[in-house]
Amino acid sequence: MSYFNNIRTFVRIYELGSMSAAARDQRISPAVASARIAQLETYLDVRLFQRTTRSLTPTEQGRIFYDGAARVLEAVAEAEARVGEVTENPRGTLHIAAPLGVGRRLIAPHMPDFAQAYPLVDVRLRLSDRKLDLTAEGLDIAFFLGRPTDSNLRIRKISECRRILCASPAYIAAHGHPRRASEIERGQHNCLNLRFPGASEFQWELETEDGPRKFDVRGRLESDDGDVLTDWALNGVGIAMKPVFEIADHLRSGALVHVVEETPPLPVQMAVLYTHRRFQDPKARLFMEFMINRMADALADTQIG
Structure with a gap:
């Protein structure tokens, strides 16, 4: 798995533009992330990034390799999803984002139940009130409170929030x-x-x-x-x-x-956003259905006249 992990780390560094940000995303140290890139460059016999003390810029070879590497990771994710769909026991990692209030009150309290029901699915929950870019930040699903405008994303409305x-x-x-x-x-x-x-x-x-x-x-x-x-x-x-x-x-x-x-x-709209590709992932669909049902019940309990 070491070569595959090196590719995964390279893709996240490329997408996030930062060694330290990619290391946090991968839950490894910056030193490990740097070592993985060094191993990949040695194997390919090319330099993938131009590094200075203040910037990290992909080389032409890095840009070419990213296109193929990203497709490899996407193909692996789709294969894992199809296996999970056949076995009815989904596995893998989901990267989820939500506004702070939504995450703390409507999602986090139900995570233990989800973890117990689907023990082979790992969830990385990121809470932030700022606007997030699903593709650039490697997110599978983002819960949203407001009025979404990105037409490239799928949207599943949960409710209108007063x-x-x-x-x-x-x-x-x-x-x-x-x-x-x-x-x-x-x-x-x-x-x-x-x-x-x-x-x-x-x-x-x-x-x-x-x-x-x-x-x-x-x-x-x-x-x-x-x-x-x-x-x-x-x-x-x-x-x-x-x-x-x-x-x-x-x-x-x-x-x-x-x-x-x-x-x-x-009022604002409570919704869940996801890419067209993630619509095919059974673990993503399971998570959405699980949380939407729990959130609908919780929202009904908090209505004030």
Whole structure:
């Protein structure tokens, strides 16, 4: 398997553009990843990458070898999937991604049951609120909260997720209870915003009497972690826009209060995204069906009037 592992490591280094990133992805040390590339280069008698202290660039030979190597890995993955389908005992590794709130509340709690039901499937779960590229990051499945736009991916809708604007009773006592979008526009209230690299300026799309409209909002605090925004809202710092399933317990206890009730945010779609190729993988289909059923039940239990 050493030659095959060398190829696998080469492909991930090529796709991620980083020795250290590929090593993390492969769950090996950067030294092992470097040694695998050295072995591959010695065997092929070519240099696959041009290395400097700051960059790693594929050579012409590296680009040629990647095209064939990627096809080899894809063929092996498809063969494993077909064997698993025949034996009804799927095996292999799945790379899954999800937003932080979705992963922590709706996926991670059910992973032990999935692992017990399918002991030959290894799952690598990556949680992040930033937008992920399935192909570039080697992902099989990505759960999504929003409005997907990539037409090259398949999408399986799970449900529409209601969102609300919320704040703590302490914030309302200090700053008032806004009920319409006009009261939070132009910096009249401190809005807590989700920010990640490449994000546009903050606009909240709310449902008004005249239909959906985007409102410019301002705030002194922002984060790329949705749970951090919840914590800040609980501590009376400002107003957050949150899916109801993430804060249902806080709403029931009164720790957070629904605000701007007359012009609520538009709901977002909970969906799972996957490539056309992964649609044929039985372990990917099993994981999707398993989690979609569990998530649907969990979402039904967190609806707040």
